[in-house]
Amino acid sequence: MRRRSVVEKIGEASEKWGFFQVINHGIQLEVLERMLQGIRAFHEQDSEAKKRFYTRDFSSDTYYASNFDLYTSQGASWRDTVGCYTAPDPPRLEDLPAVCGEIMMEFSKHMKALGELLFELLSEALGLNSNHLKDIDCAKSQVMFCQYYPPCPQPNLTLGLSKHTDFSFLTVLLQDNIGGLQVLRDQTWIDVPPVPGALVVNIGDLLQLITNDKFISAEHRVVANGSTEPRISAPCFFSTFMKANPHVYGPIKELLSEENPAKYRELTINEFADIFRSKTISTPALHHFRI
Ligand SMILES: O=C(O)CCC(=O)C(=O)O
Numbered sequence: 001m002r003r004r005s006v007v008e009k010i011g012e013a014s015e016k017w018g019f020f021q022v023i024n025h026g027i028q029l030e031v032l033e034r035m036l037q038g039i040r041a042f043h044e045q046d047s048e049a050k051k052r053f054y055t056r057d058f059s060s061d062t063y064y065a066s067n068f069d070l071y072t073s074q075g076a077s078w079r080d081t082v083g084c085y086t087a088p089d090p091p092r093l094e095d096l097p098a099v100c101g102e103i104m105m106e107f108s109k110h111m112k113a114l115g116e117l118l119f120e121l122l123s124e125a126l127g128l129n130s131n132h133l134k135d136i137d138c139a140k141s142q143v144m145f146c147q148y149y150p151p152c153p154q155p156n157l158t159l160g161l162s163k164h165t166d167f168s169f170l171t172v173l174l175q176d177n178i179g180g181l182q183v184l185r186d187q188t189w190i191d192v193p194p195v196p197g198a199l200v201v202n203i204g205d206l207l208q209l210i211t212n213d214k215f216i217s218a219e220h221r222v223v224a225n226g227s228t229e230p231r232i233s234a235p236c237f238f239s240t241f242m243k244a245n246p247h248v249y250g251p252i253k254e255l256l257s258e259e260n261p262a263k264y265r266e267l268t269i270n271e272f273a274d275i276f277r278s279k280t281i282s283t284p285a286l287h288h289f290r291i
């Protein structure tokens, strides 16, 4: 497909859905499969091997925990996460789990390259210079979650992951073939079906904010997994997440006009992280910054 038509397609999807899937990303299927197997191998080890990584401090370089809002939300999501910050300062191999550290590092490099390309295409879709979003550091920071949704005996009583929007500029997600991811559109939950080899991309709150609502950060969730197999996924968030970051962002000036004035005030990523920390995953954050 010519670059111009790719730009048009992802621009349209980012405005309408805030979600799209990428198939021709150039990453070998074998790498994606090794990543899914590595995540499963980590979570299926004895607790003894995993406990070294356990922390509820989500600003630490690596962490292993259940829900970040475990003590504030009404119900726990049915998943565990081992995660790490992978850019701008990649972790050292020895600080990652032995069973999946190498593939986590390899996979995160692919995600970084793909993220940079996506930010170029999204800049073009906004009518900006290709490097605009990269130049304001949207692609600079990356945090990766390696998630395990165990089979659930009563899936109708819980959720794999409660509804939320992502606290990122952009998220690139690898999911296995179990299914369960859904996106909300016009009050209806729509399945995001697993497509072998495809990566799911979704717009996060920060990109909605800087594009002044041109691109939308859609609500999504994961229904609990009633299968006998676990569900594995790996979202890579282009975001500094809970790490301290005084960078200021607001609606991009080039996108504003008399007819389209700024809908959000400028904010630091620290302010955004503070709001995020104080809420449950399902409570929206963007409205705090609306003018
Ligand atoms: O596991 C998935 O498919 C989605 C995960 C997700 O939305 C998240 O961690 O923010």
Ligand SMILES: [Fe+2]
Pocket: 164, 165, 166, 220
């Ligand atoms: Fe998400």
